[in-house]
Amino acid sequence: MSKIKISMLILVLVLIVSASLFVLPKVINPFQMDTVERNILFSIRFPRVVVAFFMGMALGVSGAVLQGILRNPLADPYILGISSGASLSAVAGILSGIYFFGKFTIPLAAFIGASLVSVLVGFFGWKKGRLWPERLLLAGVGLSFLFHAILMLLMSVSADERLGRIMFWIYGDLSTADWSLIPIASVFIISGISISLSRAKALNALILGDELAHSLGFSVRKERLLLFVSISLMTAASVSLGGIIGFIGLLVPHVMRFLIGADNRFLVPASALGGGTLLCMADLIGKSILSPMEIPAGIVTAIIGSPYFLYLLGRRDVLRA
Amino acid sequence: MSSEHKYTILHFDDVGFFYEKNKEFIHELSFTVSDREFIGLLGANGSGKSTILKLASGILNPSNGSIRLWGKPLQSFRYKDRAKLLSYLPQLLDMNVPFRVRELVAMGIYPYDIIPEMTLSEALNMVGLDGKSDLYIKNLSGGERRRAFIAMTLLQGAGLLLLDEPLANLDIKYQIEVIKLLKELKEKKNISIIMALHDINMALQFEKVMLIKDGKVLGMGNPEIVLSRDLLKEAFDVAIEARSFQTAYEIRNTGS
Amino acid sequence: MKKLIISFLLLTSHLLFFTSVYAGEPPNRIVSLAPNITEILFAMGLGERTVGVTNFCDYPNEARKKPKVGGIYNPSLEAVVSLEPDIVVMTTDGNTKEFEERLRSLKIKTYVFKAKRLHELPQGIRDLGIALGVKEKAEGLSREIEISMNRLTNSSLVTHYSSLKKRVLFIVWPEPLIVAGSGTAIDDAISLLGCENIAKGTYTSYPKYSVEEIIRKSPDVIFIGEGHMNMKETSRALLKKISKVPAVKNGEVYYVSDSIYRLSPRVIKGIDEMARCLR
Numbered sequence: 001m002s003k004i005k006i007s008m009l010i011l012v013l014v015l016i017v018s019a020s021l022f023v024l025p026k027v028i029n030p031f032q033m034d035t036v037e038r039n040i041l042f043s044i045r046f047p048r049v050v051v052a053f054f055m056g057m058a059l060g061v062s063g064a065v066l067q068g069i070l071r072n073p074l075a076d077p078y079i080l081g082i083s084s085g086a087s088l089s090a091v092a093g094i095l096s097g098i099y100f101f102g103k104f105t106i107p108l109a110a111f112i113g114a115s116l117v118s119v120l121v122g123f124f125g126w127k128k129g130r131l132w133p134e135r136l137l138l139a140g141v142g143l144s145f146l147f148h149a150i151l152m153l154l155m156s157v158s159a160d161e162r163l164g165r166i167m168f169w170i171y172g173d174l175s176t177a178d179w180s181l182i183p184i185a186s187v188f189i190i191s192g193i194s195i196s197l198s199r200a201k202a203l204n205a206l207i208l209g210d211e212l213a214h215s216l217g218f219s220v221r222k223e224r225l226l227l228f229v230s231i232s233l234m235t236a237a238s239v240s241l242g243g244i245i246g247f248i249g250l251l252v253p254h255v256m257r258f259l260i261g262a263d264n265r266f267l268v269p270a271s272a273l274g275g276g277t278l279l280c281m282a283d284l285i286g287k288s289i290l291s292p293m294e295i296p297a298g299i300v301t302a303i304i305g306s307p308y309f310l311y312l313l314g315r316r317d318v319l320r321a
Numbered sequence: 322m323s324s325e326h327k328y329t330i331l332h333f334d335d336v337g338f339f340y341e342k343n344k345e346f347i348h349e350l351s352f353t354v355s356d357r358e359f360i361g362l363l364g365a366n367g368s369g370k371s372t373i374l375k376l377a378s379g380i381l382n383p384s385n386g387s388i389r390l391w392g393k394p395l396q397s398f399r400y401k402d403r404a405k406l407l408s409y410l411p412q413l414l415d416m417n418v419p420f421r422v423r424e425l426v427a428m429g430i431y432p433y434d435i436i437p438e439m440t441l442s443e444a445l446n447m448v449g450l451d452g453k454s455d456l457y458i459k460n461l462s463g464g465e466r467r468r469a470f471i472a473m474t475l476l477q478g479a480g481l482l483l484l485d486e487p488l489a490n491l492d493i494k495y496q497i498e499v500i501k502l503l504k505e506l507k508e509k510k511n512i513s514i515i516m517a518l519h520d521i522n523m524a525l526q527f528e529k530v531m532l533i534k535d536g537k538v539l540g541m542g543n544p545e546i547v548l549s550r551d552l553l554k555e556a557f558d559v560a561i562e563a564r565s566f567q568t569a570y571e572i573r574n575t576g577s
Numbered sequence: 578m579k580k581l582i583i584s585f586l587l588l589t590s591h592l593l594f595f596t597s598v599y600a601g602e603p604p605n606r607i608v609s610l611a612p613n614i615t616e617i618l619f620a621m622g623l624g625e626r627t628v629g630v631t632n633f634c635d636y637p638n639e640a641r642k643k644p645k646v647g648g649i650y651n652p653s654l655e656a657v658v659s660l661e662p663d664i665v666v667m668t669t670d671g672n673t674k675e676f677e678e679r680l681r682s683l684k685i686k687t688y689v690f691k692a693k694r695l696h697e698l699p700q701g702i703r704d705l706g707i708a709l710g711v712k713e714k715a716e717g718l719s720r721e722i723e724i725s726m727n728r729l730t731n732s733s734l735v736t737h738y739s740s741l742k743k744r745v746l747f748i749v750w751p752e753p754l755i756v757a758g759s760g761t762a763i764d765d766a767i768s769l770l771g772c773e774n775i776a777k778g779t780y781t782s783y784p785k786y787s788v789e790e791i792i793r794k795s796p797d798v799i800f801i802g803e804g805h806m807n808m809k810e811t812s813r814a815l816l817k818k819i820s821k822v823p824a825v826k827n828g829e830v831y832y833v834s835d836s837i838y839r840l841s842p843r844v845i846k847g848i849d850e851m852a853r854c855l856r
Contacts, residue, residue: 025655036661043683044655071415106675157780168650175654176679201431207418208428211411212470214380216477217404217432262419292647292656293632 002260006270013277020049020284025291043178051177051185051241052283052297053276056248058189058234060275063249064256064267065196065227068203070133076250077235080121080140082114083246084147086239089113091154091166106169107181107240114236117143122228130221131228172245172298174283185237192234193272199227200264207262245282245298247305248275254312326355329392330481330513331377331407336386338376338536347372347536350386354481354515359507361524361544362517364533365557370517371412373533374483377515378409390481404432407481408474412489412517414466416459422469423454429476444472447502449495463490471499475506484516488523500526521563524548532556603710604663604686610652610676611668614690615640616841617702618666621714629660636843654679664688666705695765698840699723718842725845730769734856739771743855746775746796746824749783751808751815756786762840766848770855772798791819799824800851803834 021041022028028037028045062077069075077083093109124139125131155166196203202223205213210220238245256270282300289295331354338347347369354360362370375381376388379395388395390406398406418425426444430436445451448468458466467490474482482503488496500523506512516527524530530544534556540547548563608629609615615634618627630643631652646656649670657665657680664686667677670693677687688708692701699719706715729735745767747757757763758779767774775794776786799822801808809832816825824830831854837847 025653026659036659039683040655040658044658071417073419156785173651175651176675178679178682201428204420204428205431207420208425209411209413209415211375211378211380211409214400215378215404215407215409215474216428217401219400257419261421261424263424287653287655292645292653294647294651294653296651 002266005259006273009270009273009277013273013280016277016280016284017049017053020052020280021045024284024288047179047182048174048177048283049280050182051174052280054182054186054189055174055238055241055245056252056276056279057193057272058238058275059245059248059279060252060256060271060273061193061196061268062231062234062238063251063275064253064264064271065203065231066249067253068207068264069224069227069231070137071207071209072133072137073254074250075137076246077231078244078246078249079144080136080231081117081143081147082121082140082232082235083239083244084144084151085117085120086110086114086236087170087244088147088151088154089116090169090239090243091151094166094169095154104181107185110243111236111240114239115232117147118228118232118236122225122232131224136228168296169243170298171296172243172301173294173296174242175287175294175296177242181241185241188233188237192230192237193268195226195230197265197268199223199230200268203227203264203268204262243296243298245279245301247301247309248278251305251308251312252278326357328356330354330356330390331515332389332392333377334387334389336376336383336388338372338381338384345384345536347376347383350536350538352531352538352541354513356480356511356513357507358513359504359528360513360515361527361530362515362533363519363521363524363530363548363556364517365519368533368556369536370519370533371485372536374409374485374515374517377481378407378483379403380409401432404477404479406479407483408477408479409483410470410474410485410487412485414470416463416466418458420458421454422450422456422458422461425458425469426454426472426476429473429478432477439476439478441476444476447475448472449498464492464495467491468495468499480512482512482514482516484514486517486519488518488520496523521548521553521557521561525563606661606663607709608646608657608660608662608665609634609667610646610657610665611649611670611690612636613839613841614666614668616839616843617690617705617718620718620842621702621706621709621711623709623711628662629657636839652676658683658685662686664709666690666709669693692840693762694760695726695762695769695840695844698762698844701840722842722845726769726848729848729852730771732852734852735769735771737771738855743772743798744775744794744796745770745772745798745800746791746794747800747802748812748815749802750804751801751812754786754788754791754815755783758782758784762844763837766837766844766851769848770852772855788815788818792822795822796824797827797829798855799830800854801830801832802838803832808832 022030028041033041059077066075066077067073089112090106090110093106121136121139121143122131125136127135202218205216205218206220206223213220252274253267253271256267256274260266260270279297282304283297286295286297286300333350333352336347336350337345339345350373362373364370372381376383382396390398390403423441427441442451445454448471450465450468450472453465458469461469467487471487488499491499503514507514518524525544525548527544529542530547531541532539532547532552539556540552550560550562553561553563603623603626605626606628607618607623607626609618609627610631612631612634615627615630616636618624619637619640624639627643629646630640631649632645632647633649634640644660647653662685665680666688668690677689680687688705690701690705692698699722702715702719706712747763747767749755749757756776758781759774759777760782764774764777775796801812816830819825833847833850833854836843836850
């Protein structure tokens with residue numbers, strides 16, 4: 001049963017990827033390409049799809065893992081303030097106009113910002129030798145508000161020419177994706193996913209509660225820390241690739257849980273697949289629907305995501321009191 | 322009544338524990354649990370029952386004294402190895418876990434690399450949940466949920482079970498069934514059980530009872546002796562008497 | 578001797594930089610990433626060679642018919658590349674270093690038009706003209722602009738106003754209240770016309786201004802940019818709030834077209850418009 005669902009999902013992914021590469025916004029026939037088309041296919045479309053897939057995977061898995069660690073189905077990687085921290089950092093980079101590392105500057109700034117916030121949240125969430133879900137959550141939300149406020153402050157006093165660019169980055173813009181960032185980002189993302197997958201049993205146990213997880217033979221402190229680190233890596237890498245894209249971390253695990261169950265040994269890879277597919281689809285829609293104007297993928301996910309999220313709230317089997 | 326005990330499984334030696342500085346909660350606690358023992362840990366709320374179980378399971382570390390499992394210090398065990406030897410079931414069970422019954426119970430084999438003897442269906446059978454393996458935990462009644470967790474603990478197959486008020490929320494039918502089941506396990510599989518409870522009458526079912534007040538042992542041994550009027554008054558602050566309801570149960574069963 | 582060689586090398590490299598791009602024929606395929614650039618290109622006679630513009634390039638009329646590459650902040654990389662441009666001209670406004678870098682990594686030539694202020698416009702056009710191989714046309718265009726600006730500065734009207742020290746405010750949008758502060762072409766225009774911009778000294782170019790501050794600074798003249806909306810309607814509420822201010826009391830509130838918004842040859846028209854209102 002689940003195998004059929006997963007196969008269908010893979011089929012959908014293949015369709016979306018094919019459409020992104022060969023069909024939209026303009027058809028490119030791979031067997032009859034001229035140099036310009038070849039250039040577009042390999043230098044623009046291909047890296048874009050790869051970036052979208054990696055980001056989607058990272059966000060999907062981070063969402064699934066975080067919902068497990070925090071024992072909260074409403075958790076999203078950005079609830080921990082990682083997105084605000086990354087945005088603040090990236091925006092500060094954009095505004096300062098410092099461009100030491102060329103095109104790596106903004107992604108690097110975003111990565112550093114995301115990582116710093118993770119450390120901060122971890123620091124506040126740490127007490128008596130381990131991470132506490134409630135503390136993590138509160139620290140994350142609190143820091144999120146703080147950074148967001150600082151970000152708004154920066155934006156309100158900044159010169160307007162760069163403002164537009166900032167808005168687009170904040171909403172998740174994949175339009176300038178190229179190959180250069182992919183190697184290093186993918187290392188972080190694959191590592192994060194591997195760590196999460198290897199600790200999937202521990203994650204299942206953590207969901208039952210700290211004491212039961214301990215009884216089942218897991219070091220709660222070690223597992224939670226390890227999983228938290230993997231989330232931070234993945235999310236920071238994702239943010240540095242293409243900005244903030246919401247809802248994927250929140251919704252994909254929900255949908256996958258509904259389709260194949262809550263066992264993280266299957267949920268984690270399924271969320272990777274689902275997240276990658278969803279983001280590829282969102283980016284495809286964003287670049288095609290008002291072509292040649294591009295809608296950032298983050299806006300598309302928000303438009304699709306919010307109503308679906310509200311619909312989820314109405315379902316009995318999702319958030320039963 | 323009690324068969325020969327060959328091994329010492331758990332040994333508390335002069336254990337002390339405090340939650341806050343200078344306020345000792347558990348004082349100089351010493352006791353031994355051998356194989357094939359079924360011990361009831363009885364006391365008022367806040368008397369220290371849960372703390373003792375948590376100390377025994379390694380969730381809490383003693384501030385002084387030592388705890389030994391099979392002769393070795395508890396803290397020296399690798400987590401997985403310890404999980405094969407003892408399992409702990411807390412009093413409060415989260416109802417919001419997103420798993421199905423069978424997924425939850427199957428988690429009992431996590432400490433193991435190979436599948437243990439007991440199968441999933443056996444475990445479910447023992448707690449009377451065989452027809453419900455596909456249901457979601459959050460859709461079960463409180464009692465059914467507890468039984469599912471008990472099944473998971475059973476599947477974990479540890480030699481020492483530490484259960485914190487496992488009879489809470491259970492119908493009397495299931496309370497008795499669980500006690501019967503645990504007694505069976507003790508006999509057939511040489512398992513030892515320490516169970517915290519505060520139903521005094523149920524405590525009479527046990528061969529051995531530890532009566533706790535304010536982190537100190539008031540008495541340990543045969544319930545008929547330990548649950549005397551004086552000690553009970555000290556433990557629970559009220560004049561009461563323990564009476565076995567085995568009689569009551571038999572009356573119901575003879576169909577009148 | 579060494580110094581001579583170094584200065585010679587520096588000089589030639591500078592010359593090379595300025596003349597390198599198109600010493601001979603102007604490029605055949607130009608893409609513009611900003612409306613004001615499109616206008617300048619057409620004004621320099623490069624309209625035929627412009628093969629791509631943004632969705633917002635609406636002047637001159639011929640520009641509307643050109644293939645579109647997206648918005649100012651979000652142009653489509655693919656659209657630009659598929660037009661096979663010889664050069665892409667962009668501004669610092671909105672377009673970003675990232676996009677430029679990306680184009681360059683795809684081996685597409687770019688030119689960044691840096692002029693943002695009124696007095697930078699003529700030189701900016703000259704430099705653009707050199708880079709695109711239409712030096713004379715550009716020279717002519719920029720001289721025209723300089724002459725017009727001079728004419729305005731030296732006109733009797735303006736000298737009259739200078740002595741009056743008229744206080745002026747330019748409202749870009751009434752609600753939320755956004756005005757033209759220092760560092761904008763509009764601010765330059767106001768100074769050109771010998772008046773004082775009451776919103777000068779703000780930290781950003783188009784700040785959200787406080788209504789209180791307008792009342793306190795009591796401008797003599799208020800300009801409101803037309804834009805695409807019916808500004809008279811939208812600004813009604815605001816004007817009511819500041820009705821005691823001299824500009825409103827004396828009926829010196831003028832609605833002007835958006836010519837002044839774009840830093841292109843048309844900006845002169847905008848300044849003229851403002852000058853006529855002041856008369």
